[in-house]
Structures are given as C-alpha cells and as structure tokens.
Amino acid sequence: MPLIQIKVFEGVLTEEKKSEMITRVTEVVAEIEARPYPKEKLQPYTWCVIEEVPAANWGIGGAPSSLELLKALLES
Amino acid sequence: MPLIQIKVFEGVLTEEKKSEMITRVTEVVAEIEARPYPKEKLQPYTWCVIEEVPAANWGIGGAPSSLELLKALLES
Amino acid sequence: MPLIQIKVFEGVLTEEKKSEMITRVTEVVAEIEARPYPKEKLQPYTWCVIEEVPAANWGIGGAPSSLELLKALLES
Amino acid sequence: MPLIQIKVFEGVLTEEKKSEMITRVTEVVAEIEARPYPKEKLQPYTWCVIEEVPAANWGIGGAPSSLELLKALLES
Amino acid sequence: MPLIQIKVFEGVLTEEKKSEMITRVTEVVAEIEARPYPKEKLQPYTWCVIEEVPAANWGIGGAPSSLELLKALLES
Amino acid sequence: MPLIQIKVFEGVLTEEKKSEMITRVTEVVAEIEARPYPKEKLQPYTWCVIEEVPAANWGIGGAPSSLELLKALLES
Numbered sequence: 001m002p003l004i005q006i007k008v009f010e011g012v013l014t015e016e017k018k019s020e021m022i023t024r025v026t027e028v029v030a031e032i033e034a035r036p037y038p039k040e041k042l043q044p045y046t047w048c049v050i051e052e053v054p055a056a057n058w059g060i061g062g063a064p065s066s067l068e069l070l071k072a073l074l075e076s
Numbered sequence: 077m078p079l080i081q082i083k084v085f086e087g088v089l090t091e092e093k094k095s096e097m098i099t100r101v102t103e104v105v106a107e108i109e110a111r112p113y114p115k116e117k118l119q120p121y122t123w124c125v126i127e128e129v130p131a132a133n134w135g136i137g138g139a140p141s142s143l144e145l146l147k148a149l150l151e152s
Numbered sequence: 153m154p155l156i157q158i159k160v161f162e163g164v165l166t167e168e169k170k171s172e173m174i175t176r177v178t179e180v181v182a183e184i185e186a187r188p189y190p191k192e193k194l195q196p197y198t199w200c201v202i203e204e205v206p207a208a209n210w211g212i213g214g215a216p217s218s219l220e221l222l223k224a225l226l227e228s
Numbered sequence: 229m230p231l232i233q234i235k236v237f238e239g240v241l242t243e244e245k246k247s248e249m250i251t252r253v254t255e256v257v258a259e260i261e262a263r264p265y266p267k268e269k270l271q272p273y274t275w276c277v278i279e280e281v282p283a284a285n286w287g288i289g290g291a292p293s294s295l296e297l298l299k300a301l302l303e304s
Numbered sequence: 305m306p307l308i309q310i311k312v313f314e315g316v317l318t319e320e321k322k323s324e325m326i327t328r329v330t331e332v333v334a335e336i337e338a339r340p341y342p343k344e345k346l347q348p349y350t351w352c353v354i355e356e357v358p359a360a361n362w363g364i365g366g367a368p369s370s371l372e373l374l375k376a377l378l379e380s
Numbered sequence: 381m382p383l384i385q386i387k388v389f390e391g392v393l394t395e396e397k398k399s400e401m402i403t404r405v406t407e408v409v410a411e412i413e414a415r416p417y418p419k420e421k422l423q424p425y426t427w428c429v430i431e432e433v434p435a436a437n438w439g440i441g442g443a444p445s446s447l448e449l450l451k452a453l454l455e456s
Binding site for chain 6 (some may be wrong): 001002003004005006007008013021027028032033034037039041045046058065070073076
Binding site for chain 3 (some may be wrong): 081107111134
C-alpha cells in the first residue's frame with residue numbers, strides 16, 4: 001500500500017518519461033518494502049501519482065524558479 | 077477543522093458531481109468527528125479540496141492509468 | 153482510483169470513528185465517481201488515509217488551535 | 229529543509245504576488261527555524277511551492293466556493 | 305481560503321516557534337492575497353498546518369538527513 | 381527540483397530500508413528528469429520525504445488496513 005507522490009516542474013517530463021518514472025519508482029518502492037517477499041506481491045497495491053507545478057510557482061531559497069534556471073543547472 | 081483532500085482523474089467529475097462530493101463528504105466527516113454534538117457545529121470549519129490529476133500521471137501497480145482503463149473497469 | 157486524504161486533530165477520533173469515517177467516505181466518493189455504474193466497481197480502487205496532526209500545529213486565522221478550543225466550539 | 233506548500237484559488241494571484249509570497253514566506257520560515265543562527269544559513273534549503281486549485285473544487289463548510297464569494301468576502 | 309502546509313524536521317521547533325510561525329506566515333499570505341483589501345478580511349479563512357517529519361525520513365540529494373547535519377549547516 | 385513524498389504503513393520499514401528507498405528513488409527520479417544530462421546535476425535538488433501512517437488509518441476499498449493484512453498479502 002505504498003503511496004508515492006512526485007511533484008515536478010510542468011513541461012519537463014514527456015509522456016514516455018512519466019511512464020518510465022511511474023514504472024521504475026513503483027518497482028523500487030515495492031521491492032524494498034516487500035523484501036524478503038517478491039515485489040510482485042506488493043506492486044499491485046503501490047500507487048504513484050505525478051503532479052506538475054509551473055516552475056514560477058516553485059521557490060528555491062526564496063526565489064521563483066523557471067525552466068531556464070533548470071536548463072542552466074543541467075547544462076552547467 | 078477537518079481537512080479533506082480528494083484526488084481524482086481529470087475529466088471524470090462534472091461540476092455537479094464535484095459539488096455533491098464536497099457536500100456529502102463534508103457532512104460525513106463533520107458528523108463523525110462532532111458526534112455526540114451536532115455536525116453543524118463543526119461543518120463550517122470543514123474544508124474539502126478536490127484535485128484533478130491526468131490519468132496518465134497516475135500509476136497503479138507500476139503502469140500509467142487512462143480514462144479508457146477506468147471506463148473498462150466500470151463497465152466490467 | 154480516487155485518493156482521499158483527511159487531516160484531523162490528533163486525539164479526537166477513536167478507532168471506531170476512524171473506521172466508520174474510512175468506510176462511509178469511501179462509499180460516498182466511489183458512488184459519486186462511479187455513477188451510473190455501481191459503486192462496487194470503483195470501491196476496491198478507492199483509498200482513504202487519515203492523518204492526525206497535533207492541534208497546536210494547526211493554525212486557524214493565525215493562532216494555534218487546541219483540543220480545548222475544539223471542545224468549546226462543539227459545546228457552544 | 230523546511231518545505232512549504234501553499235494552496236490558493238486559481239486565478240487570484242498575479243505572478244508578482246506569487247513571487248512576493250514565495251520570498252516573504254520563505255524568509256519568515258527560515259528565520260524562525262534557524263534562530264539564533266542567521267536565516268541565510270537555512271534559506272537555500274527552504275522550498276515553497278504554490279498550487280492553484282479552481283475555486284469550484286474547494287469546499288468550505290460543504291459548499292463549493294467561487295471567485296465571486298471570495299470577492300464578496302474581501303469587499304464586505 | 306489559502307491553505308498553508310509546512311513540513312519541518314521533528315524536534316527542531318519549540319511550541320513558541322511553531323506558534324510564531326503560524327501567526328507570521330498566515331499574516332503574510334493573507335496580506336498578499338487580500339491586497340488591496342485589508343488582510344483581516346482573509347485571515348480567518350487562512351489555515352496553516354505544521355507537520356513534523358523525522359530527519360532520517362527526509363532525503364536531500366539521495367541521503368537521509370539528521371538533526372546533526374542541520375546543526376552543522378546552521379553553525380557553518 | 382523534483383519532490384518525492386512516499387507514504388507507507390508505520391512500522392514496516394527499518395532505518396536501513398528507509399535509507400535505501402531514499403537513495404534509490406532519488407536516483408531514479410533524478411536520472412529520468414535530467415536525461416540526457418547526468419543525474420548528478422539534478423540529484424542535489426531532489427528531495428524525498430517518507431511519511432509513516434498507522435495501518436489502521438489507511439483504508440483500502442473502505443476498510444481499515446492492518447499490519448496483519450499486509451503480512452498475509454506478502455505471504456500469500
């Protein structure tokens with residue numbers, strides 16, 4: 001019954017990336033919590049919800065962020 | 077002062093259904109918490125916020141969901 | 153797939169009240185979202201999580217609350 | 229590492245107000261938690277996320293709210 | 305109707321600091337959203353909930369945090 | 381700046397499992413969002429918070445859960 005909620009900047013994840021994130025994070029969480037039992041026991045009861053928030057609504061250290069800041073960080 | 081937050085798939089609730097959900101869930105929560113006092117005492121201090129998340133952002137068991145999957149489930 | 157998260161003051165709900173709240177709120181939400189299909193289709197995929205927060209951590213209008221304030225409100 | 233999440237009605241905050249809210253709330257939270265150390269120590273590790281919810285999805289006392297209700301309240 | 309949820313490490317805020325944080329953050333948020341109307345119009349409808357999470361449950365950059373790390377950061 | 385919040389039953393994760401979960405989930409999320417850039421660019425800005433909720437507060441399909449139910453599910 002783990003419940004995973006992930007918030008990211010709006011506009012940075014393609015549908016493929018979202019799908020991959022849901023699959024892989026769910027597997028990791030189910031595997032760790034279920035161990036020593038197989039993760040397949042817990043996986044059907046594991047939910048993962050991605051919520052997208054505009055970068056300008058997201059403050060880091062007191063200043064609104066932006067997709068440009070994220071890009072600059074990644075390219076740094 | 078109960079605070080209710082409900083997440084649902086985007087696009088499945090009409091405005092009428094949202095309004096009904098807010099009213100009925102608020103009444104149930106206020107009634108149970110206030111008992112043996114009347115629910116009207118607590119109801120003005122009960123908030124209910126509905127948040128809508130695209131089905132593709134919502135993973136059940138590791139796979140993204142969809143409105144088609146929900147429809148198939150309901151019609152099964 | 154509705155997800156219901158309810159925050160209440162710590163120490164006000166007995167185990168019986170929590171159980172009743174989970175059952176009744178789940179039924180209401182599943183019924184409204186599933187309609188015109190029967191609520192039983194959606195209910196297994198409806199989660200309801202109650203989180204308890206100390207009243208002193210909960211500010212209404214800028215002042216921390218308390219169990220005494222809640223009691224006074226209910227008895228008013 | 230404080231994490232601040234603020235939910236407001238969609239459509240009531242300009243970009244300027246959002247930016248001001250992020251800055252000032254971050255400073256207050258970092259200052260209080262860091263004290264007696266300077267707030268600058270904690271501020272880079274303080275996040276503030278604003279989420280906007282349609283007023284019709286937000287129930288107060290069991291009834292959906294609206295921007296008209298908010299306006300009437302402010303002008304009262 | 306703004307709703308403020310603040311997560312902090314468990315054990316770092318005294319009751320006095322929590323109370324001050326609730327009061328000051330509520331005032332800032334109500335003032336900005338209500339402007340040009342007085343903040344007193346909106347303040348009664350502004351909630352601020354502080355939730356305390358053990359530092360070991362809080363990962364920054366992939367490693368669990370601790371009160372010692374927070375202390376070292378503040379004293380740096 | 382991804383923010384990951386994971387809710388699990390209270391009492392099922394050892395400190396070692398929590399630490400492993402934080403590390404591995406953070407890496408997966410940072411890797412996917414940062415790609416084609418290296419995950420190390422984004423990882424310092426990725427937070428992962430685990431919150432533990434008593435099983436009796438967690439309803440699946442309208443009934444409170446329990447650690448016994450979880451155990452039975454895993455051993456099934």
